[in-house]
Amino acid sequence: KQEVTQIPAALSVPEGENLVLNCSFTDSAIYNLQWFRQDPGKGLTSLLLIQSSQREQTSGRLNASLDKSSGRSTLYIAASQPGDSATYLCAVEAADMRFGAGTRLTVKP
């Protein structure tokens, strides 16, 4: 059974700092890895999708990498802003989609 782990569970940083969120998974036979953002009381917003054949994807200040052989992905956020405060979820898709528990990010002004 695929297990997805996100570390740390919570992170607090000052505005402007660059930061890395981590995601690990136990079974490397995946189609995609997707990063989402979830604001309190809201749904999930898709940030980036990395196909299993890809190494990274970028969107604005966000960069996600995938090392399928080691079962790891990172989400890099450059020059963090208070508006980036949210919970970030990673999910891996094979037969179905399995989610990590998320990292709750707080960016302090």
Added chain:
Amino acid sequence: DAGITQSPRHKVTETGTPVTLRCHQTENHRYMYWYRQDPGHGLRLIHYSYGVKDTDKGEVSDGYSVSRSKTEDFLLTLESATSSQTSVYFCAISPGTGAGQPQHFGDGTRLSIL
């Protein structure tokens, strides 16, 4: 944002009553999913559909049934609600499965079973 509407957005009901949640999409995507999100468990798949009248079970399907009579609508039914089904329910859609096919989520339905 993907055109996904969930209704109702909030519902409070009593144990033993039937409950139906609706997911409506305007993207004409083939795949639709129902998830529940609970503290300590993250998001877990309940059921999914890969076409009209084509559905299959997910990880936590016991106590739930689904129906899809039109491409745009996917219904989740709790035949006899229990307190353990108190949760936030999310619908998601996808054009397909496999590499490069993202899932997009609705805003969720907060369901409380008293």
